[in-house]
Amino acid sequence: MADPSSYRPQPGQIPDSPGVYRFRDEHRRVIYVGKAKSLRQRLANYFQDLAGLHPRTATMVTTAASVEWTVVSTEVEALQLEYSWIKEYDPRFNVKYRDDKSYPSLAVTLGEQFPRVQVMRGPKKKGVRYFGPYAHAWAIRETVDLMLRVFPVRTCSAGVFKRSAQIGRPCLLGYIGKCSAPCVGRITPEDHRELAEDFCDFMAGRTGAYLSRLEKQMHQAAEEMEYERAARLRDDIGALRRAMEKNAVVLADATDADLVAVAEDELEAAVQIFHVRGGRVRGQRGWVTDKVEAVDTAGLVEHALQQLYGEETGESVPKEVLVPALPEDAPALTQWLAGRRGSQVSLRIPQRGDKKALMETVHRNAQQSLALHKTKRASDLTTRSRALEEIAEALDLDSAPLRIECFDISHLQGEDVVASMVVFEDGLARKSEYRRFQIKSFAGQDDVRSMHEVVSRRFRRYLQEKLRTGEWTPEDGEDGPRPEDDGRPKRFAYPPQLVVVDGGRPQVAAARRALDELGIDDVAVCGLAKRLEEVWLPGEDDPVVLPRTSEGLYLLQRVRDEAHRFAIQYQRSKRGKRLKTGPLDDVPGLGESRKQALVKHFGSVKKLRQATIDQICEVPGIGRKTAETVAAALAQAAPAAPAVNTATGEIMDDETPAPAGTMSERGTEQ
CATH class of the missing domain: 1.10.12 (Lyase 2-enoyl-coa Hydratase; Chain  A, domain 2)
Structure with a gap:
């Protein structure tokens, strides 16, 4: 825990102007981003007596090891820069809303020659106009089915569209009048685009x-x-x-507004948004967040508006935004929204009438969302905390391991040896931190040696990152310069408190030896053996046996199983590529691209063996000399013994993909 006074800037160094500031931890990772009208006054608030700070603010300033700032001209620029940095650095102490569900939207792909109407989820794309989001995908499909009678716009996928154009016959929707069949030329591209634009106008409320x-x-x-x-x-x-x-009529026909409501307690907050277009509720969505920083309702509203409209432009930003409380810098926020829309935007609190009544409905939805979230998650938070505490007690750790990394080795009878690294933070999987490795130093079935290589490579990269930022030098006590660091997440920059390996005493010893060779002594190591689910520690003759009902054991099993799944996924992808082109690997002068082209052209190696030299020459990039070499090599090569699926007894040839879980996979991928 750092003392804030150790990195407090001198008062005269901080400018008295608008700007954005960043707190960084000891690893130079950005942990908090904020903005201020006056950087000097705002930063002074963080460096007062810890007893006078909010507990969450005190946790942040004691976790941080440095602070820096950037001066801007206006509050609007500060708002824009703050939003950009929060999206870029993903600071752990900033409010981060997470959708409690994935909401579908009705999308029209106006960027295509023949626009298509479809249901879309996920991030928005350029050239696509969106309506919603809606609560259920089936509600969108029902609406579209009714409207296709009047607006017979294309709804088929690119593959169906291309196939219909090739055979000269439309799909079923074209025959029953629910598609204008642009694929077969029943309508010109111009008329079809006009039809799609009329569809959009109708959906927009006109x-x-x-x-x-x-x-x-x-x-x-x-x-x-x-x-x-x-x-x-x-x-x-x-x-x-x-x-x-x-869509229920709730307001006057010309009303385009978004209503934002917040329900909160000391630890969490729920946000609900109703999208009203043309006086009708066109969509609804909600978020839930942990209040990791000291923030009031106005601050929650500001963060919600940043997330809601940060990627939106044009008519996606409504004329009116109704909120329960105005943010501190409401004029700057209003100006920012107007810039996103391209015209004036009203940001206000509804005082009376239909809009206030609808805001109360939105607030009730937010309260119900928070209550439902707490019902689902209360046990999860308690369970994860108990699991981490049990692991710390069983392994005799100083504190709960908030970051756990697990390594697993996977291969098939010594071929295609790969490894995986999965990361769990606060008991939850952090998939953006997952990494996979290909064993390079040797080939064969040696899990212990593979584990030593993978752990060495991972932590060697960690030391390289520390060396690059000046946090560590090869010579003890040497003070090296600290190069500039942009604070962006690095692939191996953050060490875990606990390394878990899939295996028993040999694998654990190999991982511990790798860390000792690199001089790393502040990372704990353990292994989880599959047979009896025993926990092995370095240098111990007997394992640690956790009760079967232990939450700590359950968490370790989840971490181990996730590493196993991720390793098998990578190994199977490599094996699939090798099986497709295996007999071609010994052909001299034939690269990976041309091997894939040959297999794709003929469908399988078996059919390639039966092809003539002239037929092989038809493959793009294959000349006659290469074709003769391929044909001669395949003719001389003895066909490999057929593989057998041990689950079914079925003999597999070149055209049969190896199904999951066959042969000795489970025994060799530990």
């Missing part, structure tokens, strides 16, 4: 004018005694009205 136009066309067709056309228009109007009824 419904009244379109319905009026259809009604006028229906009456005109009736007067001209075109009764079939009038009946079709009548049915179209009915379909559109049914689609509109799925």
Whole structure:
């Protein structure tokens, strides 16, 4: 724990102007980003007596080892820079909202020649217009199914579209009138794009004018005694009205607004957003966050708006944003929102009428979301804490291992030897930190030697990162210069408190020896053997046996199983590539690209053996001389003994992929 006075800047060094500041820990990792109208006044608040600080703020300043700042011209620039740095550095002490579910949106791919209507999840893409998000994907599909009668826009995938164009016949939707079939030229690209734009206009809330136009066309067709056309228009109007009824009318038709509500307690907060377009609720979403920094409702609202609109532009930012409390720098935030939209945006608290009533509904949803989240997660938080405490007690650690790394070796009878490294922080998997290794120094079935190599490579990279940042020098006591560091996460920069290896005493000894050779003595090592789920420690003759009901043992099993899964996944991908081109590996002068091209062209090595030299020459990049070499090599090579699936007894040839869990996989991948 660092003393904040050890890195406190002199008061005269801090400028009295707007800016953004960063706190870094001892590993130069950015742990907190903030902005201020006056950097001098704001930073002075962090370096007062610890007893006067909020407990979360005190934890942050004692975890930090340095502070730095960047001066900007205006508060809006500070807001933009703060948002950029939070997205870039992912600081652990900043509020980070996490979606409590994945919300689907209705998307129209206007960037394509023939726009497509589809359900999309995940990050937004350029050239795509989104509507929603919605609570359920089936609700989107029901709405789209009703609207395709009036707006028969393409909904098929690229593969189906291409296939229909090749055979000259549309898919089923084209035959039943729910697609204009641009794949076979029934509609021009220009007319199809106009149809997609009309669909977007209707979904954006401009419904009244379109319905009026259809009604006028229906009456005109009736007067001209075109009764079939009038009946079709009548049915179209009915379909559109049914689609509109799925979204409740809550405000005036011209209202475009987002309503943000917050429900919170001392530890967590839930945010709910209702998206109102054209007076109707078009979408809803929610977030939940741990309050890792001292923040009030206004601060939570500010962070929520940054996350909600940080990647949005144009009409995705509404004309009006209704909130329960105005942030401290509301004018700067309003100016930032206006810049994202390209026109004026109103940020205010609703005081009366329908908007205040709807805000109360949104707030009730936020309260229910927080209550549901606590019901689901309360036991998880308690269980994870107990598991870490049990591990620390069983392994005689000074503190709970907040970062655990697990290593596993995987191979198939000594071939394609690979290793995995998975990371758990605070008892949860951190998949962005996962790494995989290919064993390079030798080939064969030697898990102990492989484990030594992998642990050595991982921690050698860690020492290299420390050397680069000046935190460690090869000579004890030598003070080396500290190069500039940008604070971005490095691949192996952060050490764990505990290393877990998949195996027993030999693997544990190999990992401990690797750390000792590098001079690392502050990282604990243990192994978890599969047979009896025993925990082995370096230098101990007997294992540590945790109770079967132990939460600590359960966490170690989860970590080990995740490392095993990740290693097998990598090993199988390498094995699959090798099986496809295995007989071609001995052909001189044939690189990986051309081997893959040959197998892709003929479908399998077996069919390639049966091909003539002229047929082999048809493969792009294969000349006659190479084709003759390939044919001669395959003819001389004796076919390998067929592999047998031990689970079914089935004989597998070159065209049969090896299924998961066959042969001696489980015995050799430990």
